[in-house]
Amino acid sequence: MRFVSFRPAASVLATTALLLIATAPSQAQTRAETLRYVTGSAVNTLDPNIPGSTRESFALSMSTYDRLVAFGRKQLNGKWVFDLDTITGELAESYDVSPDGLKLTFRLRKDAKFQDGSPVTAEDVKWSLDRCVTAPILGKAQLLTGSLTSADQFKVIDPLTIEVTLPKPDKLALPNLATVYPMIINSKVAKEHATADDPWATAWLKEHTAGSGAYVVETFKPGEQVIIKRDEAWNRGTANKPAFFKRVIIQSVPEPATRANLVERGDADLVVDLQASDVQSLEAKGKLKVVSTPQYNAITYVSMNNQMPPFDNVNVRRAIAYALPYDDMFKAALFGRGAPLFGATWPDGKPLNGIYPFQQPVKLDLDKAREYLKAAGLPEGFSTTFSFNVGQSSTAEPMAALVKESLGKIGIKVDIQKLPDAQMSTQINEKKLPFYTEGIVAWLPSTDYFYRNFYTGNQRWNYSSINNPDLAAIAQEARFEPDKAKYEEAGRKLNAMHADLMPQIMLWQPNQDAVMASSVEGYTYEFHRQVDYRDVSRK
Amino acid sequence: MTTGLGATMVRAGRRLLSSLPALFGVLVFTFLLMRVLPGDPAVFFASGPNAGKEEIEQIRKQMGLDRSVPEQLVFYLSDIGHGNLGRSMMTGQPVLKDLRERLPASLELTFTALLIALIAAVPLGVVAALKPGSIVDHGVRLFCALGVCVPTFVSGLLLIYVFYYLLGLAPDPTGRVDVFTSLPPQRTGFLSIDFLLAGDIEGWWAACKQLILPAVSMALFVIAPLARITRASMLVSLGSDFVRTARSVGLSWRKVVVTYALRNAILPVITIAGIVFSTMLGANVLVEKVFSWPGVASYALDALLSSDYAPVQGFVLLMASLFVLVNLVVDICYGIADPRVSIA
DSSP: OOOOOSHHHHHHHHHHHHHHHOOOOOOOGGGGGEEEEEESSOOOOSSTTSTTOOHHHHHHHHHHSOOSEEEEEEEETTEEEEEEEEEEESSEEEEEEOTTSOEEEEEEOTTOBOTTSOBOOHHHHHHHHHHHHHSSSTHHHHHHTTTOOOGGGEEEEETTEEEEEOSSOOTTHHHHTTSSSSOOOOHHHHHHTOOSSOTTOHHHHHHOOOOOOSEEEEEEETTTEEEEEEOTTOOOSTTSSOOSOSEEEEEEOOOHHHHHHHHHHTSOOEESOOOHHHHHHHHHHOSSEEEEEEOTTEEEEEEEOTTSTTTTSHHHHHHHHHHSOHHHHHHHHHTTOEEEOOOOOOTTSSOSOSOSSOOOSOOOOHHHHHHHHHHTTOTTOOEEEEEEEGGGHHHHHHHHHHHHHHHHTTTOEEEEEEEOHHHHHHHHHTTOOSEEEEEEEOSSOOHHHHHHHHSSSSSTTOTTOOOOHHHHHHHHHHHTOOOHHHHHHHHHHHHHHHHHHOOEEEEEEEEEEEEEOTTEEOOOBOTTSSOOTTTOEEO | OHHHHHHHHHHHHHHHHHTHHHHHHHHHHHHHHHHHSSOOHHHHHOOSTTOOHHHHHHHHHHTTTTSOHHHHHHHHHHHHHTTOOOBOTTTSSBHHHHHHHHHHHHHHHHHHHHHHHHHHHHHHHHHHHHSTTSHHHHHHHHHHHHHHHSOHHHHHHHHIIIIIIISOOSOOSSSSSOTTSOOOOOSSSOHHHHHHHTTOHHHHHHHHHHHHHHHHHHHHHHHHHHHHHHHHHHHHHHTSHHHHHHHHTTOOHHIIIIIIIIHHHHHHHHHHHHHHHHHHHHHTHHHHHHTTOOOHHHHHHHHHHTTOHHHHHHHHHHHHHHHHHHHHHHHHHHHHHOTTOOOO
């Protein structure tokens, strides 16, 4: 019996060598009409309403489903960003807001069809909006912020007209209808797949689409890739034309360096989640187009737990605010790629305007920090931990080291704690972290929305756990304030309180760095911070 | 000979049965371990911009976390009994489906890497053993040391940089097949086999090219232990009496080295190869990440980071079962390589 013979082994070795030498195959002819988008995240559901859905799932649903209305876009410092103040019709041909602001009437496009060819009717719209406020899905909490809470608020007037009534003239009702969740679903198809346990077909819609959007899902491999195909009949874009790209490939590539290689080699067309260092070197090489937009609806904080000693003392919080090496942190964490929210000068000590987030009048001043510590009765300093999550370590790690070093100079000993993402969010939710860095994002960034959601209540997003009844009352009142001047006044008051109480420290708004092939045009920074595939085209 | 084979099968069956308690232990242990970890998956997954307490409660309910731990364990065990490993929050799919789709990818990669490693390591070890202390021996030692020193993700990134980025020889390192290639009908899940079965040579070529870089970077890491073991046991068997006798009666060099010395030296190599295989399957997470390979290890790591219980438990169970299987195969290989060995 012979056991080993090396001849087959040698031939395999030869084949291996051959394979390495071979060159890449010719790609399909439709490459120019295909957009290949690579991302570190992944699409995990076709219905963004499912709890746990990812940001990539949000972005995909914008292309596979239509909403009643959509945000317009505007130029901000030469870059296209979504415009919260311009709301255009998507499935609605036009809409009216009654003078008292309590009634919104939408007239649907006559030519709008679902991807199966059936017309979009007011019944479908009602079913979809009812689902959003009734079913146990994510849309419920979102629409609540626009005073949309009950199915009774949506009324079918005729097959092409639907009316939405509001209990109060809520400014955010209309913009809410343009967000990810209230997408319009083909109710006839969805109802066929509804069951007694699941009357809103959430299980079926997770794996299938039944919409009227610009793209049809061709293949869906959760966690790996999604390929979508253009719907030729779709005409809800700005030019009444279908979307530009015939196919879009959304592919997960977990390693950021590989994503950078792919887009540099021209194998991928667009990527928005590269590391700041890679973006910088790609920009310096000048072969690719880099569109950097400060994420003006997102903020990175250094948060302190206002209920936990020693951070319950306002002077300790002020001391920290003057002891952070802002400029060094900004350079080390983001390579300066973002909009700073520190280092402002307020000539008369008052906020410059009523817009949140604002640039705070703080800078590194260790003498001032020591004074505040003395005022707090802690001249010798204290010990604490500074936490951040693993998912953010590329920016948070260098930042934490600088925080530790600088606070050490005024006697505060900092232990750096790096937590797995799930553990971090659990501890934030349970209010157990004294001192940490985390970020937030708001889809509908208005001053009162920020203060109501991120500075009030015993809930997860109130990072600083601040409990100030005055602040909460002003923010609540501002929500329904129709008068612009009064709203601005309320905003100024809130900002002044923020600067005085220093519940947490706003650091910056990181850039969204979209890196794309030089032939790709029309990229717009969207509220969901991902790419809307309908925006982009190729020269 | 037939009775020998029959006895081996009986022993293998007994071996399989006796590993069931161990599997059960792994099952319960992993289950408890996941519950003890401090992260709360419900909070993590309820991270939409407006998700509040209600959403967290709802996810907790959906994942069955609103029940007591013993109750959860009973439900979990009964689910396993019905072949249901639960549902992943991360991908939104049943864990069984995810694993079934991803396991062939990991296996294909690991088998290829192990094959490359064996093909390289055994001759290297033999050559080093034939001339101990020579330049060749030192060269092999240096090569092995380098392979072990460089972590797989570094060698992976390096290979990508050279063969993809600089030379443009390799295809883009994004998964098992070029996105523009259409997939063959799934039969075995091993793309290189499925393409051949479908008669699609071009597709097979594309799949093989995707496979080479990740397989080589994995192989580099495990060549060292295999080559060292081969060298050591070759030295022992080359110095033994029967080789001296074989040499003295004038048998050909080939017959002495390959038939007598290597055959006797191969047992420890098989053992190590079995261990290396099991380790590679679980530990190739970095290679899978770097090459966007849709395998089970990166899937489990992602699940672990987000405290997604079901996939982690499913993964550990799968790995434990594979370990049992691999050990069994190794034992059977022993029997073939050396009929005197029994695995009672």
